[in-house]
Amino acid sequence: MFQLSPVGMAIVDGETGDFLEVNDAVLSSTGYTKKEFIQLSYWDITPKKYEEQELQQIKDLENKGHFGPNQKEYVRKDGTKYPISISGVALTNTDGRKIVLGIIEDISARKAYEEKLKHFALYDPLTDLPNRRLLSENMQQSIAQCKREKKLLAILLLDVNKFKPVNDEFGHSTGDKLLTKIAQRIKRSVQRKTDTVARIGGDEFVIMLPLIKEAQHAIQIANKICQSIEKPFIIDSNTISISASIGISIFPEHGHDENSLLANADLAMYQIKDESKINSKIFEVE
Numbered sequence: 001m002f003q004l005s006p007v008g009m010a011i012v013d014g015e016t017g018d019f020l021e022v023n024d025a026v027l028s029s030t031g032y033t034k035k036e037f038i039q040l041s042y043w044d045i046t047p048k049k050y051e052e053q054e055l056q057q058i059k060d061l062e063n064k065g066h067f068g069p070n071q072k073e074y075v076r077k078d079g080t081k082y083p084i085s086i087s088g089v090a091l092t093n094t095d096g097r098k099i100v101l102g103i104i105e106d107i108s109a110r111k112a113y114e115e116k117l118k119h120f121a122l123y124d125p126l127t128d129l130p131n132r133r134l135l136s137e138n139m140q141q142s143i144a145q146c147k148r149e150k151k152l153l154a155i156l157l158l159d160v161n162k163f164k165p166v167n168d169e170f171g172h173s174t175g176d177k178l179l180t181k182i183a184q185r186i187k188r189s190v191q192r193k194t195d196t197v198a199r200i201g202g203d204e205f206v207i208m209l210p211l212i213k214e215a216q217h218a219i220q221i222a223n224k225i226c227q228s229i230e231k232p233f234i235i236d237s238n239t240i241s242i243s244a245s246i247g248i249s250i251f252p253e254h255g256h257d258e259n260s261l262l263a264n265a266d267l268a269m270y271q272i273k274d275e276s277k278i279n280s281k282i283f284e285v286e
Contacts, residue, residue, distance in 0.1 A: 014098030031077035127183035135198035142210035154218030157265035160203035222280030
């Protein structure tokens with residue numbers, strides 16, 4: 001049962017931490033041969049950042065006779081790391097030697113699936129940009145940081161002009177490709193790691209620029225984005241020319257929270273459309 005178990009199992013010397021026995025499931029995950037593996041201790045394949053967790057597991061074995069299940073990583077023979085779930089129980093073998101039976105499950109597939117679900121929850125499936133939920137999280141953190149550092153934050157709300165006629169003339173598949181290319185051009189225009197480019201639905205995008213010194217910086221970025229989008233797009237042999245309207249609100253002048261900043265940027269953006277201007281506009285406080 002030990003050798004044939006699909007879940008990793010190992011027997012460890014309770015005093016030294018040296019491996020005494022291991023099954024094929026652990027060897028398959030780590031890339032070691034059995035001869036190589038039983039020359040190691042669990043310290044050899046555990047990243048240093050888990051040292052405190054390992055010491056707690058030793059205490060749990062002494063006080064309770066078992067530990068886990070805990071999550072950590074093991075280091076493979078080639079130096080790469082993979083996630084595991086590990087539990088252990090203290091035993092005594094026939095000669096009175098203290099040993100630990102470890103149950104070691106490779107959870108790489110589970111972690112990958114969890115990350116995939118997390119990505120779906122936070123990113124737009126078409127453009128792979130942050131969605132409204134992730135934008136909201138980033139805005140709250142950035143507003144708090146700007147308050148502490150007494151810096152400005154700009155919200156740019158972008159709407160693609162006359163996007164519906166593109167869908168009507170060329171079809172929704174072409175429209176989706178166009179939105180993807182627009183997203184790419186916006187990202188190329190916004191290069192700081194602290195900035196966020198998000199798609200919040202339809203043909204609307206939000207660009208958040210935290211920690212800026214003056215509103216002029218936001219205007220420059222907005223104009224750069226508009227100029228980029230005005231260049232023709234080639235999609236499936238079709239040449240498509242469009243433009244964008246961008247409304248801008250500035251923290252703290254135009255709002256102290258996510259909702260007020262987005263609402264005022266939206267108002268500024270629709271003022272541009274009403275005035276038939278293809279440009280960017282800062283919200284004007286009445």
